Amino acid sequence: MTLAVTRVLAPNPSAATLEGTNTWIVGEGPTIVIDPGPAIDEHLEEVARAAGRVAHVLVTHDHEDHAAGAVTFARLVGANVTAWRLPEAAKLRDGQGFAAGGVELIAMHTPGHSADHVVFSDAGSGALFTGDAVLGRGTSFIDAPDGDLAKYLASLRRMLEREPRTIYPGHGSVVLDAKAKLREYLDHRAERESQILAGLAAGDRTVDDLVERIYAEHPPDVQELAARSVTAHLLKLETEGRAAKAGPAAERTWTIVEPKACARCGRPVKGRARYCGSCSLALLQGDAAGSA
Ligand SMILES: [Zn+2]
Ligand SMILES: [Zn+2]
Structure with a gap:
C-alpha cells in the first residue's frame, strides 16, 4: 500500500540537524503532521499550506528543533498536539493509534535519544517516522542524563522487531532499507563501545582522550557532540559495571573494571x-x- 507522505524542510541547518528538521505530512484529507519543527513562522505557514485540513499534530520528542513550533502550528490549523512530554500537549501513550485520511499511525515509546522520544509506524506501508532516533545519515546523539544509551539500544531493537520497510527520519533523506539501517545503527554502537574499551585499555583516561583517539578524522564542529556521545557510552559501561569513574566532573577520569x-x-x-x-x-x- 502506498502512503501519501510530504516533507517540508525547516530552515534550521546545523551539525546536529543536518539540512534542517523534516516536518512530515502523512495521509490526505485530513492529514497528520509529525514534528511541526522550530518556531519559525515562515516554516509553520508553509507546513500549514502543504498540510491542508489537519486531524492530528504529533511530536516525536520535545527538542526545540522538532517541537518548539508545535503549539503555534496546532493553533494555526485548529488541531490538537499530542506528545509524550510537552507543555500544552495531550499526553501520548505507548501503542496509541492516530487515524486520518486512510492511514493509522501507531506510536511507540523509544527512549534513548531523549527520555520522551516516540516513533510512529504505519503497518500497511511499513513506514516508520523516527524523529531523532534514526537519521537519514550519520548517527543520533545521546545526551545524558535525559538520553540513555542502554535504553536507546533497546529501542532500536524494538523498532527492528516491527520489521519496518521505510524510514522517514527527523533529519536527512528517506531510508529505503529500514531494517539494514537499524542493524547498521546497532553495529555502529557496538563498534564504538569496543573502541572506547580499547582506548581505556590503552591508557586513555578522560573523555577528551577518547574523543581525540576515536574522532580524530571528524571535523572540529562535531567534537562537542562527540564528547557527549562518548560520555553516554561510558555511563552505559558504568551501569553495567564494566567501567568506573573517579574525580569531580571537571577532572573526571575513567578506567575499565575487570570482570x-x-x-x-x-x-x-x-x-x-x-x-x-x-x-x-x-x-x-x-x-x-x-x-x-
Ligand atoms: Zn533531538
Ligand atoms: Zn533533531
Whole structure:
C-alpha cells in the first residue's frame, strides 16, 4: 500500500540537524503532521499550506528543533498536539493509534535519544517516522542524563522487531532499507563501545582522550557532540559495571573494571553482582526450598 507522505524542510541547518528538521505530512484529507519543527513562522505557514485540513499534530520528542513550533502550528490549523512530554500537549501513550485520511499511525515509546522520544509506524506501508532516533545519515546523539544509551539500544531493537520497510527520519533523506539501517545503527554502537574499551585499555583516561583517539578524522564542529556521545557510552559501561569513574566532573577520569568471578562457581560475572545468573537462581531456589 502506498502512503501519501510530504516533507517540508525547516530552515534550521546545523551539525546536529543536518539540512534542517523534516516536518512530515502523512495521509490526505485530513492529514497528520509529525514534528511541526522550530518556531519559525515562515516554516509553520508553509507546513500549514502543504498540510491542508489537519486531524492530528504529533511530536516525536520535545527538542526545540522538532517541537518548539508545535503549539503555534496546532493553533494555526485548529488541531490538537499530542506528545509524550510537552507543555500544552495531550499526553501520548505507548501503542496509541492516530487515524486520518486512510492511514493509522501507531506510536511507540523509544527512549534513548531523549527520555520522551516516540516513533510512529504505519503497518500497511511499513513506514516508520523516527524523529531523532534514526537519521537519514550519520548517527543520533545521546545526551545524558535525559538520553540513555542502554535504553536507546533497546529501542532500536524494538523498532527492528516491527520489521519496518521505510524510514522517514527527523533529519536527512528517506531510508529505503529500514531494517539494514537499524542493524547498521546497532553495529555502529557496538563498534564504538569496543573502541572506547580499547582506548581505556590503552591508557586513555578522560573523555577528551577518547574523543581525540576515536574522532580524530571528524571535523572540529562535531567534537562537542562527540564528547557527549562518548560520555553516554561510558555511563552505559558504568551501569553495567564494566567501567568506573573517579574525580569531580571537571577532572573526571575513567578506567575499565575487570570482570569479577562468581563467588560460588568462579565463572565471570557481569557488573557488581556477587554470583553469576545461574548461581543466583540456584541460591534463591535453595532458600525458597529451605524456608518452605
Ligand atoms: Zn533531538
Ligand atoms: Zn533533531
